[in-house]
Amino acid sequence: MNHHAVPSPLDHIRSIAGNLNQDCACFSLDMDALHQSLHADSVLSAWWPHWQDTHAHLFAASGLFVSQTQLTAMQEAVKVLHEVMTSPAWRQHALAAEPALQRAGPRGVFMGYDFHLTESGPKLIEINTNAGGAMLNLALTRAQRACCDAARDWMHTATDVTQLEQRWLDMFAQEWALQRPQEPFIPLQGRARTLAIVDEDPASQYLYPEFLLFQDLFRQAGVDARVLTPQDLSWVDGQLQHAGEPIDMVYLRLTDFDLSQPAHVALQQAWASDACVFTPNPQTHALHANKRHLATLSDAPFVAQLGLQPQALSVLASVVPPTQLLTPDNAERLWAERKRYFFKPLSGFGSKAAYRGDKLTTKTWAQISQLPYVAQALIPPSQRVVMVNDQRKTLKVDVRAYAYNGQVQLFAARLYDGQTTNFRSDGGGFAPVFVTPT
Structure with missing residues (x-):
């Protein structure tokens, strides 16, 4: 807390979250804890020594404080939005022009609901399928320490993150069961399931470290996870294959949401024929994320x-x-x-x-x-004051709710300057969300 800040006449009505976001500009990120949380000695051992050269603005050093009222409102909004956008009436409306998408199946992992926070409550800015950053934000949320006495009492995570990796594995198992109800996601015997994490040139993606973390999570659970490009995959004898082996499930991170690009024809054929389980998939985007x-x-x-x-x-x-x-x-x-x-x-x-x-x-x-x-x-974003080179700097804020089946699993903030979130702002990047009473 900056004890030299000039008191404002509004301090007596400003919320706890508002006070902390404006006045508590010191750092809460514990780099040693982040190193451990990211498994940087193993999974990210090649990336970690150089991450600040290539990803200097990935993680903000300060967290965002949000009132319980705002968080509850976002949780309720996500629940209602999901219920509306999976209702029969909405499905008929959203998929009317695309009868090929009218089928049962997976719901879509890692839905992302982006909000700006205002005095009258949160405002929805965008809905995203395949929202990136969840695994990185979990590591970041776990790598925090109280930066001062004023913040220590309020550094409570907005959601329970103790068993979140297992909940994410269960989420993928649920997606599998929605399309393959008679077959276990992780067989007790025989060949392990193959899961492809697919994106265009994954190693060049800014969030590539997250792909490696997911790959490790799946492999530890007994799933043969592979980080692949669409060109690594082929459609052979009614199967989606990689290196001659069938792919059972695709965690789709592509931004070709309907798989219409010619380079993605193998994926399109596998999706259209139900040859493997896709999450999220073209239907997920058509229902939820079309702007x-x-x-x-x-x-x-x-x-x-x-x-x-x-x-x-x-x-x-x-x-x-x-x-x-x-x-x-x-x-x-x-x-x-x-x-x-x-x-x-x-x-x-x-x-x-x-x-x-x-x-x-x-x-x-x-x-x-x-x-x-x-x-x-236009809904102006809220603000967070941070320290950059011993100077106070005001950044803009949006809040992302990562959710599955209408339930928020993790809140994360993004701090930035400029028109939009950019991961290029000094002092900015992903930030953990802490809950305050007001």
Whole structure:
């Protein structure tokens, strides 16, 4: 805590979380504990000695304090959003144009619900399938120490993380059972299951260390896990294969969400034929993460037709910012009102080609106004003060809830400056979330 900070006239009404986020700018990350938590002597032994050269902004040195009220509201929002977006009425709406996706199967691991925190409660910014960073954030959350007396009483994790690796393994087993109910995920005898963690050029991905941690977790549980590119896989005799061996399950980290790219034809054939279990999969994205849904969820007349309970309607109205599709009919109005909106491409991911309206140039607008975009009401992020080179620096904050089947498993924050989360901000990166009463 900075004991030399000038008292604010608002201090008597500011929340505990607000006080800590503004005034407690010292470090809580314990590097020795992080080394141990990441298994850096074994799994990440080649990466750890150089990680600060390549990933200097992956982990923030300070945590984020969030009130129990805000956390409870996010948990309720995730539950309601999941219930709505897996309901028969929503499935019919979301999958109407894609009958091939109309089937039972896995729900999708590691759903990510991103929020900005406001005085009127959390606001949903985005829903992601294959949300990255969960394993890294678990290690980070476990590698914290109280930075000062003022923070020590409030450094409680927002969720129970004691047995989270086992819960994640159970989650993959549940996904398997939804498609292969008669076959155990981990056989008692015979060939071990093969699981492919698939992404484009995984070793070059910023979160590649997480792939290695997942591979180790699966292998310790008796699953033959492999980190692969789509090109490592082939479709042979009705099987998805790697090096001549069948692949039983795919943990899909690709951002080609519908597997439509020509280079991914083997994956598409395996998914379409149920030859192996995919999680998440094209249906997961179509149901939950198409950005068109942000407009639908904020469309009160449409949502009213879904037959929801009043409480669910109230949650959606509170948490989903007004969002609309960018069309030729409203383009002129949205340009005039652009400072009130954040513009996102329907097919985008990871903040790519997304723009704050007040930062848009006429040249960029001429381009995006011809493309499929949504305009989401601009919700300024909350802030966290950190120390960088002995100077106080204010960073922006979003909070991600990692969830499965509507239940939040882990909260994590991302600290950044600039328009969007970028893992390039001094003092920024992933940050643990600690819960305070107010």
